[in-house]
Amino acid sequence: MSHIRKKLVLVGNGMAGVRAIEHLLKLSPEAYEITIFGSEPHPNYNRIMLSSVLAGGTSMEEIVINDLEWYHSHGIRLYMGHTITKIDTVQRKVFSDQGVVLPYDELILATGSNPFMLPLPGADKEGVIAFRDIKDCQMMQETSQTYRKAVVIGGGLLGLEAARGLLHLGMEVSVVHIHPYIMERQLDEPASIMLRKELEEQGMKFLLSKQSEAILGKKRVKSLLFADGEVAEADLIVMAVGIKPNVELAQKSGVEINRGIIVNDFMETNIPGIYAVGECAEHRGIAYGLVAPLYEQGAVLAKRLAQVATEGYSGSVTSTKLKVSGVDVFSAGQFIERPGTRALRYQDEIDGVYKKLVIKDDKLVGAVLFGDTGDGAQLFSMIKNGENIKGKEKELLLGLSSDALASPKGNRLEGMADDEIICGCNGVSKGAIAEAIQSGGCTSVGQIKACTKASASCGGCKPLVEGLLQLYAGDHVVTVKEGICGCTTLGRDEIVAEIKRMELKTVKEVMNVLEWNNEEGCPKCRPSLNYYLGMLWPEEYVDEKESRITNERYHANIQKDGTYSVVPRIYGGVTSPAELMKIAEVAAKFDVPLVKFTGGQRLDLLGVKKEDLPKMWEELDMPSGHAYGKTLRTVKTCVGSTFCRFGTQDAMGMGIKLEKAFERLNTPGKVKLAVSGCPRNCAEATIKDFGVVAIDGGWELHIGGNGGVHVRATDLLCVVKTDDEVMEWASAFLQYYRENAGWNERTAQWVERVGLDSIKAALEVREDRLALQERIQTALSLTTDPWKQIVNEPELRKNFEQLSEMKTVLEGEAI
Amino acid sequence: MTMTKILVGKVTDIDMKGSRTVRMGDKEIGLFRLSDGEVLAVENKCPHKGGVLSEGMVCGSKVHCPLHDWRIDLHSGAVQAPDHGHVVTYEVEVDRSTGSIYLTLEGSL
Ligand SMILES: Cc1cc2nc3c(=O)[nH]c(=O)nc-3n(C[C@H](O)[C@H](O)[C@H](O)COP(=O)(O)OP(=O)(O)OC[C@H]3O[C@@H](n4cnc5c(N)ncnc54)[C@H](O)[C@@H]3O)c2cc1C
Ligand code: SF4
Numbered sequence A: 001m002s003h004i005r006k007k008l009v010l011v012g013n014g015m016a017g018v019r020a021i022e023h024l025l026k027l028s029p030e031a032y033e034i035t036i037f038g039s040e041p042h043p044n045y046n047r048i049m050l051s052s053v054l055a056g057g058t059s060m061e062e063i064v065i066n067d068l069e070w071y072h073s074h075g076i077r078l079y080m081g082h083t084i085t086k087i088d089t090v091q092r093k094v095f096s097d098q099g100v101v102l103p104y105d106e107l108i109l110a111t112g113s114n115p116f117m118l119p120l121p122g123a124d125k126e127g128v129i130a131f132r133d134i135k136d137c138q139m140m141q142e143t144s145q146t147y148r149k150a151v152v153i154g155g156g157l158l159g160l161e162a163a164r165g166l167l168h169l170g171m172e173v174s175v176v177h178i179h180p181y182i183m184e185r186q187l188d189e190p191a192s193i194m195l196r197k198e199l200e201e202q203g204m205k206f207l208l209s210k211q212s213e214a215i216l217g218k219k220r221v222k223s224l225l226f227a228d229g230e231v232a233e234a235d236l237i238v239m240a241v242g243i244k245p246n247v248e249l250a251q252k253s254g255v256e257i258n259r260g261i262i263v264n265d266f267m268e269t270n271i272p273g274i275y276a277v278g279e280c281a282e283h284r285g286i287a288y289g290l291v292a293p294l295y296e297q298g299a300v301l302a303k304r305l306a307q308v309a310t311e312g313y314s315g316s317v318t319s320t321k322l323k324v325s326g327v328d329v330f331s332a333g334q335f336i337e338r339p340g341t342r343a344l345r346y347q348d349e350i351d352g353v354y355k356k357l358v359i360k361d362d363k364l365v366g367a368v369l370f371g372d373t374g375d376g377a378q379l380f381s382m383i384k385n386g387e388n389i390k391g392k393e394k395e396l397l398l399g400l401s402s403d404a405l406a407s408p409k410g411n412r413l414e415g416m417a418d419d420e421i422i423c424g425c426n427g428v429s430k431g432a433i434a435e436a437i438q439s440g441g442c443t444s445v446g447q448i449k450a451c452t453k454a455s456a457s458c459g460g461c462k463p464l465v466e467g468l469l470q471l472y473a474g475d476h477v478v479t480v481k482e483g484i485c486g487c488t489t490l491g492r493d494e495i496v497a498e499i500k501r502m503e504l505k506t507v508k509e510v511m512n513v514l515e516w517n518n519e520e521g522c523p524k525c526r527p528s529l530n531y532y533l534g535m536l537w538p539e540e541y542v543d544e545k546e547s548r549i550t551n552e553r554y555h556a557n558i559q560k561d562g563t564y565s566v567v568p569r570i571y572g573g574v575t576s577p578a579e580l581m582k583i584a585e586v587a588a589k590f591d592v593p594l595v596k597f598t599g600g601q602r603l604d605l606l607g608v609k610k611e612d613l614p615k616m617w618e619e620l621d622m623p624s625g626h627a628y629g630k631t632l633r634t635v636k637t638c639v640g641s642t643f644c645r646f647g648t649q650d651a652m653g654m655g656i657k658l659e660k661a662f663e664r665l666n667t668p669g670k671v672k673l674a675v676s677g678c679p680r681n682c683a684e685a686t687i688k689d690f691g692v693v694a695i696d697g698g699w700e701l702h703i704g705g706n707g708g709v710h711v712r713a714t715d716l717l718c719v720v721k722t723d724d725e726v727m728e729w730a731s732a733f734l735q736y737y738r739e740n741a742g743w744n745e746r747t748a749q750w751v752e753r754v755g756l757d758s759i760k761a762a763l764e765v766r767e768d769r770l771a772l773q774e775r776i777q778t779a780l781s782l783t784t785d786p787w788k789q790i791v792n793e794p795e796l797r798k799n800f801e802q803l804s805e806m807k808t809v810l811e812g813e814a815i
Numbered sequence B: 001m002t003m004t005k006i007l008v009g010k011v012t013d014i015d016m017k018g019s020r021t022v023r024m025g026d027k028e029i030g031l032f033r034l035s036d037g038e039v040l041a042v043e044n045k046c047p048h049k050g051g052v053l054s055e056g057m058v059c060g061s062k063v064h065c066p067l068h069d070w071r072i073d074l075h076s077g078a079v080q081a082p083d084h085g086h087v088v089t090y091e092v093e094v095d096r097s098t099g100s101i102y103l104t105l106e107g108s109l
C-alpha cells in the first residue's frame, strides 16, 4: 500500500480489545499500524478459563488466545507490562509508565474492570486477594500448598467458581454471602437452593445472610469477623463481590464517564478519535461483565474503524452459565416475574431438575434452568429473537422436541446477525462458523471445533453449532457426508464394503484407492483401517504396528507421568499363591511404586519405566493381560457354586473358559466379560459387554452393558442350557460385533445404534452362529502373546530402549 | 558457534513410520523415520502439555501428539493449525552408504 497507514493504539491487551483488533484485521488488514499496550505481563488470554485452570484440567498455556507469534505475524507492536498513565487528547499521544510515548490517530480504550474490594478494616493484609487475573490464580495455587482454610466473600458466579477451584486445590472452603440466596442475580429461589445443596455435597460450606465487618490477623489474615459478632477462620480470603469498570485513565484524560466510559452506538466516546469497548465501556447506561456483549461491541467498533457500514450496537441480552463441573445452571434474560409476565415452572427434586420460563406478550423473556441445561442455548436464542411462542410454551418447558425446533430453529439461526457470538468462551461468531462450513468445508461439529474452536471450551453452544451445520450444510447433503475422520468422506460401512469388493490388502492401498485426502492418514483412520483389514483378512493381513495407538504399540498403558503399567493375565481373576509370589517378586525387584487390584479383578503394577517392560514381562513369564487394547480385557467372576451357598453354576470355571477362548482377540472397542453364579450377580455381569448370569439349570446371556461414563445396563440376548451353548453364542455375538461395529465403538453404543432386534435376528439361526464361530476361531488361532513375542525378538524389543550417543564425530566452529 | 556432530545409530534402528529417542544432557530428542526413508529429529516434547512426541503416530512428515492430537511438522517443528506453537528441530544427517545417523547439536557436550 502506498498511502501512510494510520496509527491505531489499543490500551488494554484483554479479551474485548484484542477481539476488536482481530475483527478489524479481517475486514481491513492493511488499514492501520497497530500498537497494543497491556499492563499484564502476558499475551491476550481467555480470562473466562481461569476458573477452569483453578478447577484443574486446563493449564495456563492452554488459555492463551493470541500467542506472541500472532502479534508478530500481524505486524502488531505489543508492549506487555506497560500501563498507559496519561493521554494527551489534543496532541493525540499516549504515555506509558515505562516511558514510552506514542502518537495515535485512533485510540481504543479497553481497560476492562477492576475487582471491587470491600473497604473492610484489614483488607490490606497478606492473603486477601481478588479473582481476576493469572496472578490471582497463581496466588491461590501457591496458597493452597501451605494453607488450609479459604473464605470466599461473594456467592455469585465468580465467587462460586473461585470456591470450586479452591476445593479442587484441596482447601476447606466457605462461601460468605450477604443475601440468603446464592447467585440471586442469576437465579430465583428454588434454583438457588438446589444449587446450594449440590455445592454443599461437593464439600463447599455456606455462610449466608452474613455481613463482613473486618479482617483480623497480624501480617497475614487469620479470620473474618461478621457484623453479628461471629468469626470464620481464614488463611486466605478471596473477594468476589463484583467489578467496577476501570475508568481511571479515561477520567484523568477528560473522557466523559459515568459508571463506565460513556460510548454511543458506535463505541465512540465524547472525544474524537477515542473509542471504548469491553467492560470499561458504558453503553445506554449498561456496563457489561460478560464476554458475549463485549465481542458484539468489538465487532461494531471494528467495522467503524474499517469504515464498513454498520447499524451500530444496540445492547445485548445476556445469558450465564456456571462453569462448575457436576452442576448445570443456566439463566438468561429477565428471569424474575414482574407485573405483566407469566411464568411456567417445572421442578423435579428426584432428579434435581428445575426449569422456569418467563413469558411476556407471548414471547420468551427469561429462563432459569438447573440440572438439565441442554436447551439453554436454544431458549437463549429465542429470547434474543423475540419470536412468538404462543401455544408452544409447555413444550418449551418440558424439553424442546425436535418438532418444535425443526423449522423455527432454522429460522432463528438464519435471522441471526453474522457477527452475533455463538461460542462465548472462544468468541466465535455465527459468521465465522458459517464460513468454516461454507468455504472451509467443515462437515461436523468436530471439524468446526478444530477449525474455529467453537464449542471447544464449555460446550454450551454445541446445539447452536449443530443447528448452523444443518442450516448451511444441510442442502449439500452429498458434500457433508460424515467420513470416519477428516481424511475421507467415506463412512465405516462404505470403507469396509470397498475393502471387501476390491480386495484391498494394506492400509496404504486403501488410502490410495479410496482417495484419502491426507497422505498417510491420521491417528483416527489409521488404527481403524488396520482393524478392518485384520478383521476381513485374518490370514493374510500383517498387522501394522505403526498404525496402532501408543498403548497397543507398547502393550502397556501409558500413565500420565510417562511411565507404564503392567497387568498380567489372571484367568477369571483366579490366582494361586505361587503366582502371587512371582508377581510380588518381580514387583519388588523392579521397584514398582504401586501395586493395585483393578476393577476387573487383576493386579496392576504401576509406574514402570518403558525400558523395563520387556525385562519384567520376561521375568513374570505370564501372558499379557491386554489391559491396554481394543481386545478382550477381563472376564470377571464370582466364586459361584464352588463356594457360595447361593451359587447354581460354576461361575469361575465358565469365566476361565471364556477368557482362555477369547484372549488376544482384536475387537472394535475393548470388551469386558463377567460371569455370575446366580442372579444376585456379584460379578456385575449386567454392565459388561457380554455378561453371563447363571440361573437354575442354565445361563442368561446379556449384551451391550457398560459401566463407564455412560452407564448402560445390558439387554438380555437369550437364555441357554449348556456350557457349549454359552461358548457358541458368545463366539457368534463377538464375531458379529467385530464384523459390524465401527472401530472404537463399544458394544453398548453399537447395540444402541443398530438395535437389539437386529442383533438377535442375525444370531437367531444356528447355522449362522456356527459360521460366525468358525470365523472367530480362525482369527483367534492366528494370535500370539505379544509380550513373549517382544521378549524374544530383538527387532521389536529395541523400540523400548533409548538410542545412545555412540561417538562424537566432529566438534568445531561452524559459520 | 560450536557445533557437535554425534553418531546416534543406524537407520535400521528406527522402524518405518516409527521413532526412537536419544537423551542429550537434559534434553530428550525424538528421531523419526518417515516412510520415504528420511530421518528427522525434534525435541521430544509437545509444546501443548508436554506429550511425548515419539509415542505419537507419524503420518506423512507430521507427528500427531499422543495426548491431544496436536500435529507437528517434523521438518519445521511448527505446530499445525488450528493450534499454534513450535518445537525445536535438530539437524540430522544420514550416511547413505553406512546408514549411520548423525545428529548435529549446538554447543559442545
Ligand atoms: C474468573 C473469571 C471467570 C469469568 N467467567 C466468565 C464466563 O463464564 N462468561 C463470561 O461471559 N464472562 C466471564 N468472565 C468475565 C470476562 O472475563 C470479562 O467480561 C472479559 O474478560 C472482559 O474483557 P475486557 O477486554 O473488557 O477486559 P479484560 O479482559 O480485563 O482486559 C483489560 C486489560 O486491560 C489492561 N489494562 C487496564 N488498564 C490499562 C492501562 N491503563 N494500560 C494498559 N493496560 C491496561 C488490564 O490489565 C487487562 O489485561 C469471567 C471473569 C473472570 C475473572
Ligand atoms: S452371584 Fe450368586 S453365586 Fe455368585 S457370589 Fe453372588 S450370590 Fe454367590
Ligand code: FES
Pocket (backbone or CB within 6 Å): B046, B047, B048, B049, B050, B051, B065, B066, B067, B068, B069, B070
Ligand atoms: S500435549 Fe501434545 S497435544 Fe496436548
